[in-house]
Amino acid sequence: MNRLWWSRILAMTVKELKQLLRDPVLLLIIAYFFSADVYLAGSGINLSLHNASISVIDHDHSAASRELLYRFRAPYFALQGELLDSHAAEVQLDKGQILAVLDIPENFQRHLQQGQAVAVQLQVDTSNTVLGTLASAYATQITADFGRSFVNRAGAGAQSDQLPIIQNRYRVLYNPNRIDGWFMSISELLTVITMLSMMLPAAAAVREKERGTIEQLAVSPLSSLQILLPKVISMGLVILLGVVVSLVLIIMPLFHLRVQGSLLLFFVVTALYVFTASGIGLFVATISKSLGQVTLLVILLMMPILLLSGAWTPPEAMPAAMQWAMLFSPLYYYNEMSYAILLKGAGLEIIWDSLLGLSVLGVVFFNFGVWRFRRQFG
Numbered sequence: 001m002n003r004l005w006w007s008r009i010l011a012m013t014v015k016e017l018k019q020l021l022r023d024p025v026l027l028l029i030i031a032y033f034f035s036a037d038v039y040l041a042g043s044g045i046n047l048s049l050h051n052a053s054i055s056v057i058d059h060d061h062s063a064a065s066r067e068l069l070y071r072f073r074a075p076y077f078a079l080q081g082e083l084l085d086s087h088a089a090e091v092q093l094d095k096g097q098i099l100a101v102l103d104i105p106e107n108f109q110r111h112l113q114q115g116q117a118v119a120v121q122l123q124v125d126t127s128n129t130v131l132g133t134l135a136s137a138y139a140t141q142i143t144a145d146f147g148r149s150f151v152n153r154a155g156a157g158a159q160s161d162q163l164p165i166i167q168n169r170y171r172v173l174y175n176p177n178r179i180d181g182w183f184m185s186i187s188e189l190l191t192v193i194t195m196l197s198m199m200l201p202a203a204a205a206v207r208e209k210e211r212g213t214i215e216q217l218a219v220s221p222l223s224s225l226q227i228l229l230p231k232v233i234s235m236g237l238v239i240l241l242g243v244v245v246s247l248v249l250i251i252m253p254l255f256h257l258r259v260q261g262s263l264l265l266f267f268v269v270t271a272l273y274v275f276t277a278s279g280i281g282l283f284v285a286t287i288s289k290s291l292g293q294v295t296l297l298v299i300l301l302m303m304p305i306l307l308l309s310g311a312w313t314p315p316e317a318m319p320a321a322m323q324w325a326m327l328f329s330p331l332y333y334y335n336e337m338s339y340a341i342l343l344k345g346a347g348l349e350i351i352w353d354s355l356l357g358l359s360v361l362g363v364v365f366f367n368f369g370v371w372r373f374r375r376q377f378g
Contacts, residue, residue, distance in 0.1 A: 282369025
């Protein structure tokens with residue numbers, strides 16, 4: 001490629017940036033996505049159990065039942081009071097006023113002192129599966145701890161020190177304080193990058209259609225690649241600038257994220273991902289006649305890309321067909337590399353396979369978008 005070829009690319013890239021700067025509404029939307037949207041996702045979504053409302057039906061009213069109730073306390077549970085019977089509990093559960101009901105049977109303390117097994121019933125509202133599962137898991141742990149402590153105090157006597165004990169020792173890696181904001185803010189940033197990488201190049205190309213200038217470009221000395229590549233480069237530069245702002249001004253200072261890996265490597269991977277997703281956007285532009293159609297098609301494509309990214313459902317938990325489909329989702333590779341670099345400090349020796357997969361998809365998607373454009377206007 002000679003000097004003239006690159007001068008045309010540069011001139012077209014400057015043209016695209018000037019057109020973007022003349023659109024203050026679009027600039028405001030981009031700024032919102034990389035700032036307020038990432039912050040709201042990181043601070044407004046909590047994946048752990050916090051102050052879950054729980055009521056109790058205490059048929060025993062003994063010291064043991066009161067001790068068990070005391071263990072269902074903040075920050076995980078918020079006790080809403082005592083109910084008279086199971087009918088009142090069902091009414092509150094049906095209305096969504098409480099998340100769970102703990103039912104303690106009669107003679108609870110006496111049976112424990114006699115060494116008998118006691119069944120404590122927990123009714124959980126699992127219409128929200130995540131909260132319901134967390135509530136039942138925390139409740140199971142609380143009751144198990146209560147049972148062990150009661151046996152150690154009263155049941156085993158002189159032989160309590162001879163009972164076998166399993167010590168559970170674990171280490172929490174990469175996010176030792178289990179800060180949900182780290183995962184959620186990074187996840188939202190990757191989603192924003194995906195959406196804008198498809199939307200902005202497609203919008204730039206469709207805008208040419210709406211203004212009637214795409215035909216002029218098609219009959220100019222410019223090749224299809226010289227027309228489309230500057231749109232990807234210019235919008236990619238804007239997206240990379242937004243990523244810098246989001247990381248340096250939002251995620252790192254506000255959520256106290258300490259980046260473990262190389263930021264340079266992360267931006268190189270991000271640039272490759274923007275190039276890959278832009279190929280999808282160029283394909284969208286070739287089958288769209290207006291910005292409204294671009295928006296709807298991008299939303300339509302975003303859903304399978306997100307669901308097959310592995311961010312919310314591990315690949316091994318998916319059906320075999322979905323695991324194969326994940327290999328065609330560029331966000332799957334980008335997620336793997338981004339979390340590995342930012343949280344684990346991984347280098348090329350760790351992420352090379354994901355980088356190779358994303359590179360292959362990038363070449364295929366971009367060339368397909370250029371081919372569609374050449375068929376339409378060539």
